Amino acid sequence: MSRWRRFLAKLSNLFRRERAEKDLAREVAAHLALLEDEYRRRGMSPEEALYAAKRAYGSIEQAKELHRDERSFPWLEQSWQDVRHAWRSLSKSPGFVAVALLSLAFGIGVNTAIFTLVNGILLKQLPLPDAGRIVQLEGRVETPDRTFETSRFNFPVIRELRRQEMVFQDVIAFWARSAILEIGNEPVRVDLELVTGSYFSFFGTQPALGRLLNEDDDAVEGANPVCVISYEAWQTYFGGDPKVIEQAITIDGAMLRVVGVVPRGFVGPELQRSADVWAPTAIKSSILPGGRELAGMIWLAALARLKPGISFEEAAARLQAASPVIEAALPDERANKASVYQIRDASKGYDSWRKTLRDPLLILMGAVLLVLLVACANLTNLLLARMNDRRQEFAIKLALGISRWRLLRQLLVESLLVALAGGAAALLISVALTRLLLALFNAGSRYRTLEVAPDSTVFLYTLGTCVVTALIAGLFPAWQASRAGVHLGPRTMTHSRRQSYVRRSLVLVQVTLAVVLLFGAVLFAHSLGNLKTVDLGFDMDQVLTVEVGHRNRARKVEPEAAALVLDQLLARVRQLPSVERAAFSNPAILTGGMIASSFVITNTSGETTTLNNVHYLDAGVGYFSTLNMPLLQGRDFLETDRPGSPPVVIVNQQLASQAWPGENPIGKRVDGMGLKSAEVIGVVGNSKYTNVREDTKPIAFRAFAQSKTTWGALQIRFRGAPQPLERDIQTLVKSVAPNYQISHAATMEILRDSLIAQDRLLTFLSSLFGFLGTALALVGVYGMISYSVTRRTHEIGVRMSVGAQRGQVLWLFVRDAFMLLLFGVLLGTPLAVTLARLLEAMLYEVTASDPANISITVALLLLSGILAAYLPGRRATRVNPVQALRCD
Amino acid sequence: LDLIVLRTLATMGPQHAYGIATRLQQVSEDLLRLNQGTLYPALVRLEQQGWIKGAWGKTENGREARFYAVTRKGEGALQAETQRWRQISGFIEKLLWEDS
Numbered sequence: 001m002s003r004w005r006r007f008l009a010k011l012s013n014l015f016r017r018e019r020a021e022k023d024l025a026r027e028v029a030a031h032l033a034l035l036e037d038e039y040r041r042r043g044m045s046p047e048e049a050l051y052a053a054k055r056a057y058g059s060i061e062q063a064k065e066l067h068r069d070e071r072s073f074p075w076l077e078q079s080w081q082d083v084r085h086a087w088r089s090l091s092k093s094p095g096f097v098a099v100a101l102l103s104l105a106f107g108i109g110v111n112t113a114i115f116t117l118v119n120g121i122l123l124k125q126l127p128l129p130d131a132g133r134i135v136q137l138e139g140r141v142e143t144p145d146r147t148f149e150t151s152r153f154n155f156p157v158i159r160e161l162r163r164q165e166m167v168f169q170d171v172i173a174f175w176a177r178s179a180i181l182e183i184g185n186e187p188v189r190v191d192l193e194l195v196t197g198s199y200f201s202f203f204g205t206q207p208a209l210g211r212l213l214n215e216d217d218d219a220v221e222g223a224n225p226v227c228v229i230s231y232e233a234w235q236t237y238f239g240g241d242p243k244v245i246e247q248a249i250t251i252d253g254a255m256l257r258v259v260g261v262v263p264r265g266f267v268g269p270e271l272q273r274s275a276d277v278w279a280p281t282a283i284k285s286s287i288l289p290g291g292r293e294l295a296g297m298i299w300l301a302a303l304a305r306l307k308p309g310i311s312f313e314e315a316a317a318r319l320q321a322a323s324p325v326i327e328a329a330l331p332d333e334r335a336n337k338a339s340v341y342q343i344r345d346a347s348k349g350y351d352s353w354r355k356t357l358r359d360p361l362l363i364l365m366g367a368v369l370l371v372l373l374v375a376c377a378n379l380t381n382l383l384l385a386r387m388n389d390r391r392q393e394f395a396i397k398l399a400l401g402i403s404r405w406r407l408l409r410q411l412l413v414e415s416l417l418v419a420l421a422g423g424a425a426a427l428l429i430s431v432a433l434t435r436l437l438l439a440l441f442n443a444g445s446r447y448r449t450l451e452v453a454p455d456s457t458v459f460l461y462t463l464g465t466c467v468v469t470a471l472i473a474g475l476f477p478a479w480q481a482s483r484a485g486v487h488l489g490p491r492t493m494t495h496s497r498r499q500s501y502v503r504r505s506l507v508l509v510q511v512t513l514a515v516v517l518l519f520g521a522v523l524f525a526h527s528l529g530n531l532k533t534v535d536l537g538f539d540m541d542q543v544l545t546v547e548v549g550h551r552n553r554a555r556k557v558e559p560e561a562a563a564l565v566l567d568q569l570l571a572r573v574r575q576l577p578s579v580e581r582a583a584f585s586n587p588a589i590l591t592g593g594m595i596a597s598s599f600v601i602t603n604t605s606g607e608t609t610t611l612n613n614v615h616y617l618d619a620g621v622g623y624f625s626t627l628n629m630p631l632l633q634g635r636d637f638l639e640t641d642r643p644g645s646p647p648v649v650i651v652n653q654q655l656a657s658q659a660w661p662g663e664n665p666i667g668k669r670v671d672g673m674g675l676k677s678a679e680v681i682g683v684v685g686n687s688k689y690t691n692v693r694e695d696t697k698p699i700a701f702r703a704f705a706q707s708k709t710t711w712g713a714l715q716i717r718f719r720g721a722p723q724p725l726e727r728d729i730q731t732l733v734k735s736v737a738p739n740y741q742i743s744h745a746a747t748m749e750i751l752r753d754s755l756i757a758q759d760r761l762l763t764f765l766s767s768l769f770g771f772l773g774t775a776l777a778l779v780g781v782y783g784m785i786s787y788s789v790t791r792r793t794h795e796i797g798v799r800m801s802v803g804a805q806r807g808q809v810l811w812l813f814v815r816d817a818f819m820l821l822l823f824g825v826l827l828g829t830p831l832a833v834t835l836a837r838l839l840e841a842m843l844y845e846v847t848a849s850d851p852a853n854i855s856i857t858v859a860l861l862l863l864s865g866i867l868a869a870y871l872p873g874r875r876a877t878r879v880n881p882v883q884a885l886r887c888d
Numbered sequence: 889l890d891l892i893v894l895r896t897l898a899t900m901g902p903q904h905a906y907g908i909a910t911r912l913q914q915v916s917e918d919l920l921r922l923n924q925g926t927l928y929p930a931l932v933r934l935e936q937q938g939w940i941k942g943a944w945g946k947t948e949n950g951r952e953a954r955f956y957a958v959t960r961k962g963e964g965a966l967q968a969e970t971q972r973w974r975q976i977s978g979f980i981e982k983l984l985w986e987d988s
Contacts, residue, residue, distance in 0.1 A: 009936035024928075027905065030953045034906035037951065067928040 017077070024067055078406070079413070086414040093386070097418065099779065100382050104422025104469065106772050107375025109429030111368045112454075112462045114765075116434045118361050119461070120452030124271055126349050128203065130305070135315070136346035137161065137171070137302040139339035150336055153300050155281065155292045158196065160326045161302065161341065167315045167322070169307050172202045173300035174268075176275055179287070180551070180741060182250040183237050187741065190233065192251060193268070193275035194284055200228075202305065203268060209234070210245040210260030217259075218280035221291055227256040227279040231264035251277060253552025254286040269303050269350040272450050289556070295334030303346055316343050353450060360762055363838060367520060367769045370513045372465070374776040376473045377506045381780055383415060383477035384503055385787050394481050408482040415474030416467065423466035430454070430462070441761050443753060476502070500788075507780040508824050511865070514770075514777035515828025516835060519857045521770030523836055524763040526853060527843040531756045534844075537687025538589075539628035540748035542580075544722050545588045546729055549711025551741040562710035563643075565737045570620070572732050573714060578725050580717040584620035584704045588713035590751040591744070594690050599700065600671040601659050611659060615689050615697055616673050618712070619650070620704035624684055626717050634666045634682030641703040647678035648703055655698035656683050673702050692755050693844060722747050762842065774861065778868040781820070785813050786872035797881040806877040813876055817869030818862075825858050832857070891973060893930045894966050897940060897958045904945075904953035905931065931956060939965045 035053035036046075044052060068077070090097050125131045138151045153161075158173040172195065179192035197218030205212060208231055217224045227249070229238075238244040247258050256279055268274055281300070284292040306315050323340045348354065387394075397407060431454065441450055480499070548569065550557050566584060573582050587593030599611040621637050624630075632653060641648050649670060656665040668680045686696045704712065718725050726745045733740050746754075753760065789796075796809055836848035846853070896911050897903055903911070905927050934940045939962030945955045958966070 027928075027954050030904070030951065031906050033951050034904065034947065034953060038906075038910075063928055067932055069929065 024064060028063065078409075082410050082413040083417065085410055086417045090414060090417060096382055096386055097421075099783075100379050100418045101422050101425060103375040103378045103776055103779065104419055104466075105425035105429055107372045107776070108419075108423050108426035108462060108465050108469065109433065110769060110772065111372050111465055112426055112430035112458060113433040113437065114361070114364045114368045115461050116430060116454045116458050117357075117437070117452055118365055119455070119457050121272060121353050121357055121450075122348075122361060123457070124455075125347050126271065127267055131347040133169075133306040133308070134346045135304050135306060135312070135343040136350055137304055138342045138344055139336060140342060141336045141339050143338065150298065150339070151301060152298045153302060153336075154295050154297055154334060155300060156295055156330050156334070157326070157339075158300055158302055160329050161304070164319065164322055164326070165307070167304075167307060167310065167318045169305045170198055170202055171302055171304040172196050172199045172269075173281070173302040174199060175281070175299050175301065176273075179252040179277070180743065181237070181277065188237065190251070190276040191274070192277045192279065192287075194281045194287075195278050196281055196300075199268075199278070200262075202303070203266075205266055206263065207260045208263040209242060210258075212260050212262065213278060213280055218282045221282045221293070222285060223282065224280065225254065225256050225283050225286065226259045227251070227277050227283075228260040228262055229258055229278075230262050230266065230274065230276050233276040234261045249277075251279075252287050253550075254283065256283065267349075269301070269346075270352060271349045272353055272452055274451070286552075295331045298335050301350060303350055304343065306343075312343070312345070319343060356758075360758065360842060363842075364762075364765055364769075367517060367766065370517055371769050371773050371776070372469065374510045374513050374517075374773050374780075376469055377510045378776050378780050378783075379415065379418070379469070379473035380477060381503055381506050381783055383411075383474060384480070384499060385783065387411070387477045387481040388499065390481070404482045408478050411478035411481055412470065412474050415478070416470040419466040419470035419473075422469075423462050426466075427459075427462055430458075437761060437765070440764060441757055443750070443757065503784055503787075504820060507777070507784050508820055508827070510777035510780040511821055511824025511861070512828040512831065514773045515825055515857060515861060516832040517766075517773035518770040518861060519829075519832035519836060519853065520839065521763075521766040522853050522857050522860075523839060523843060523846055523848065524759070524766040527846045528756065528759050528763040530845045531692055531759055532752075534688075534692060536692070536752075537629060537685055540752060542718055543627065543748040544714075544716045544718055544725060544745065545591070545748060545751065546714045546716070546726070546745040547588065547711070547743045548714060548733065548740055549743075550739055557710040559643075559708040559710055563705065565740060566712060569733065569736050569740075570714070572736055573716065573729060576725065576728055576732075578718045578720050578728075580719060581622055581626040582714055582716040583623040583626045584618075584712040585623055585715055586618040586704065586707065586709045586712040588715070588744075588751075589617070589687070589689055590691075590748065590755060591713075592690055597673045597700075599655075599659070599673075602669055602671075609659075611655075611698065614655065614672065614700055616700040616702055617689070618704040618707040618709060619701040620712070623701075623704070623715065624650075626715050627687075628717075629687060630685045632683045632685060633664075634680070636682060637701075637703045637705075642705055643708070645706075647675040647706055648681045649673075649675065649678040650682040650684055650701040651680055652684050652686050652699045652701075654686050654696050655700055656680075658698050670700075673700065675702065675706070678702075692752060759842075759844070774864065777824075778864055781817050781865055782868040782872060784820075785817050785869045786875070788816065789813060789872050789876045792876075793879055796876050796879045797883075800879065800881040809879075810870070810873050810877050813873035814866060814869050817873075818866060821862055821865040825861060829854060829858065890930050890934055891966075891969050893927065894934060894939060894958065894962060894969070897956055898963065898966055902945075902955040902957040904947065904955050906953065908956070934962070937965075938962075 032053050036049045039049035039052045040046060126134060128134065136151065137153070138149055139153065139157075140147065140149055153173065155173075158171060161168070162171045164171075174193055174195045176191060176193040178189055180187045181190045195213065195218075197213065197215035200212040201214070207228070210228070212228055213226070217226055229244070234240060234244060238247075244258050245260065248255050249258060250256075256277075262278070266274065279287075281292050284290075290297055306312070310318075319341050326341065327338065344351070394407060398404070434452070434454065438450060438452065548566065550562070570582060570584060573579055587595065594615060595617065596613045596615050599614040601609050601611070603609070619637065621639055621641075624636055634650070637648065637650065651659070651665060659665065659670075660668060665680050665683055669677045670680065671677060684701070687699070688694055689697060689699055714729070716725070722745075729742060729745075733742055799809060799812075833848055833854070840846075840848055892912065893908060896908055896915075900907070900911060909927055931940070931942070935942055935956070939959060940956045941959050942954045942956045944952060947953050
């Protein structure tokens, strides 16, 4: 009780310092007056009495200090003093502060940026009180041929899984894709998600307006064409008008009634992505061909909430045991038969990124920690130099009775202050960098965009990093300083030698780490260079891909009618002035779309061989010439290859050599791709299909006109810029085929870049980190030599006066740096090569032990390092020997 | 020291720091010669605990001084503390006896 009361009194004194101080002075004065009176009464002269009183009282300042210690929290008051002291002392050396701040701002900034991603993708949990019970459903499919895992299901499976009440409280399923929302005349691209009825109740979401989707909406197929929109979509497209409720909107050609608005900041199954429009799965057939009950369609992703009281292991075991029952209840004709159902932890949300981004993110995190270490070493070195210059100050302070602990604390507060200021700048840098990274990552991405924002965890991380940095970097110099003050006077040789040893070791560590960082950058850059220059088998410059189809994809369009429209459109596109050549294909290469078929070859003696899983695509007339793919043998598709005419096929070189090794493939007959006894009419060069990284695949080409597809991708070789052309095509489609729409317009270059987005990101980041690490290490080298030149001015003077040439003096310092750099490279290279093993899975046709990469790294580092030493070293050559000798 | 100061104030009534110091010297028969300034921490502690209360007043010679008086709570605390001190000193006494 009294202790508590005392605490409060101390606390209040903290804020009434001036008054407490005044009271104290008054009391001391009164006390002295009384004493003086007493002595005067004893017959002393006033003057004598004054001195006697002071003697009896003892040291006034000491008494005051004791009083201060008792009345409040001295450590807190002192801390405040320390902060102000540190501020004054730092503001006297702006140069030091600038270099230290910059090192830290970048060192901590890149840390915060990468941690923002790590936090957003790998650490953050769904904002649900029971996130730990959320699981993601997966299936293991075992067929006689092969075993594979799937995380997508057909609708009947979801219905059966929902019946497993022994395991799950609820199961939801969802399917997202980008769609065209038509408002007025302007079509806009939005993210549409089809969801099962209990989706919103699963996340415990309340509507911002109207109502959200419920089980009734999703009960009967096609009965309830409704949707809800996101708060952001409501604001952007409907101006926040409450009348949006009951309004009908057209999305991908389907009419849906808006019934509600989802609250702002809604987090669905994924933390990194959100939709703009949600509709029940029951409306699927109005957006895509085929009802949702279609058992052959594997499309839905599923999350489930475990029943309360059931453990993860128990749930997994029960689900596995129930798998045969679920399977038995499903329609017989379906894809992914014989699945064994499994669960995976989804407390961090449905996993679309974690699996693929985990390793790159962890590696980046490691890299930024190395950068921070280099920055820390810089700060330590700067502090050491600074402490050395301030030895006199410390000696005086110690002599005046400051405790060593207090001095240590003052110095630590100084470095903490620098670190915090650096951290504040780092936050700004990290926000900009994170934005840049996401933009880079999402550029050209067609379906999923990654969204991550910093939060309080990130802020805490930054703060923690600042404090740890300040301690790591500041502790040794501060300790040194607080110890060193004892001997006032000329610097002792042993002391400065040990200090210079420490400084050298720090620079050595910096150089070693810089080698590691730089090597990583060189590897990624090399890999990206490989990916960019890899022969795709076609010429991708100045090619635009535009997908064209009926605006309601669910609509059954007669192939003949569609062919007519598409042909007409193609003819008009070819007339556009900026178009050189154009052709249809389906699907478009490099977009991720792919079709495959088995390929039955009948040889001359009537025997058949089957090639499974041959990739193919429908190519229109002029496709190969548009992409500049070489026709090696035979002929191209012609206008005469019509639906009624004999079926024809073109194969690539790989397929030709695989199907008819050593024979002329022209004129051979094949069954497959829905064609009977199609004639091989030509052979083209090998090319990439879905990905830049893929190996050479056997590919067949079917005549677009014989494919009965009702939509296709225009491949256009154009002149000039792609944007005006895109607009021209948009207008063309509107006038020629008003019921058709274009989507996913992108140049081949953008498509390629989106395929290597992760590589681009990694290269960009590793180069940034490599550059930062090296730059910081060079600052270390520069600082060391510069300091050494200053310290040895006298020595240089002596050397020059006895006849040393400028070059010799310069060499003195450059050699010093060179030895250090060489040593750092020798230490760093094996370390870098070892660590690079971790990267190899992410690299394309680059090996870590390739001497070329190592030599580039070493050369870069040595050259820049020598330059960093040359600049301050040159200063040494300008020393005037007479002055140098006179000044000491 | 806290206990001594508290005790002094309890027996002598409200007193200023100088008075307390003089009194202590008398009682201890000059055995305890402390710098008078060292009294302050004890006074601060006692006041913050609410056992004594200080107020500005005038001495008989018309000098101003801060007078400290024991509060009701202070009296209770004095008793409890005295009790405790006796116990401890008795205990130490006993220990010392046994040792010698």
